[in-house]
Amino acid sequence: MDPLWVTFVKALLLCLVLLGAFAYMTLIERRLLGRMQHRHGPNRLGPLGLLQPIADALKSVFKEDITVSAADRFVYVLAPMISITFALAAFGAIPGGPAGSLFGWNPWIMDLDIGLLYVLAVTSIGVYGIFLGGWASNSKYPLLGSLRSSAQIISYELGLGLSVLSVIMIAGTLNLRAIVEINVWSVSPWLWPPLIVAFGAFVISAIAEVNRTPFDLPEAEQEIVAGYLTEYSSIKWALYQMAEYVNMMTAAAFISTLFLGGYKGPTFLEPWIPGISDWPIIWLVAKMAIFMFLFIWLRATLPRLRYDQLMRFGWVYLFEIALGAALLTGAVIAFVL
């Protein structure tokens, strides 16, 4: 256990790093989208456009902060704060390296026995931000956006929970650090088929949970202006954007931790540089980067689903597939191992 002040400093640093990463993720996303769509993207401000996020931040702070006069004041202001608070809080349970590897301190904020459930619980509260923001704006399109988002998140949480079940059954623990140390793939090759299916289902559900294309119906700009964001401006709008990107990063880190060995590096590098696979943070960040790229890549590639397709896909296919993977995992553990 670290002393309390260390935990506090680490939590503060994590928040700052996540928000800094958010600023530069917007630049990376716009540059990558530009590249994929044969255009330049923002490249004027500083070398490679590196000062663009700072200019964007200044701009959104100094814009007029509009509060719709028909809005429910209290909930309208509360909603973006709920979004960003729970988005930042969720990351705290994800371990960044082996015990004591960060200059003698532990590279995580909380080491919970129920770390996995903690992340699921906190992210499921985050939906209130979107949901209440859309309602409090007291306007048609935001309300439609928030109704969509709540229906979508409830539907895809089933797929998410069921695909995690395979990992929980194999690892036999809810502690994220223990799950990384066990390494679910090394238990038995018999478990690979259900794990591959669960991994796929989990990635798809996670994309739906963070409202990214092709599941970005809550803010589908061609249909409902900007969904729940329509009536927000200035810093409140920026808070929602922060929450979205921090949620993406949490999802990427959560996928890596559950399925891809989290903070552990590849062991084949050990003969050259001893101890490299135990270096903290960098391996987790590298794995997260793969998924962040995947999220952006999907946005540039796939069209948005229609609402009924979204619901059918969630309830008819994803739910059954994840359930099948969980049952298969259970059967393999019970009858083969």
Add this chain to the structure above:
Amino acid sequence: MITFAVLAVVLVIGALGVVLLRQPVHAALSLVGTLLTLAVVFVTLEAHFLAAIQVIVYGGAIMVLFLFVIMLLNLQEEATKTRAAYRWIAYVVGVVAAAAIATGALLDPRQAPDALAVSDALRGGSPELIAQVLFGEFMLAFQLVGVLLLTAMVGAVALVQRQAETPGAR
């Protein structure tokens, strides 16, 4: 003890908000706050698993559905239509019931178990302990509740489907 006192005050205020706030969405939000505070109480008792389940099931799923229905039906502030006499009766019954429960609790000779004993029995709030009780001692009750919920679900679907099944109804 101080933590519990603060949490208890927040809980009671939240619960009162559910009943007293006129706007349905505000009342539902107050309920969300109450449920989350209850999860914090579980955390102070070291019942971590229970706290997480409380947040996931009640905070994350049930209350989102509540709010979904409230927003879908666009419920507005309810004009008080009940007759004044009924309201007085309701007040009296409520106050008497609350007083009776409070007296009953205060006169109960049994001591409330102290927090240390509770957290000892929960053993860090691990899921294994709850699983042992739920799937061992109360297996039959657990399965009966499952059947009950299934019945309710089938009933609800049957009620909705009745219209569509008659030929030519669409």
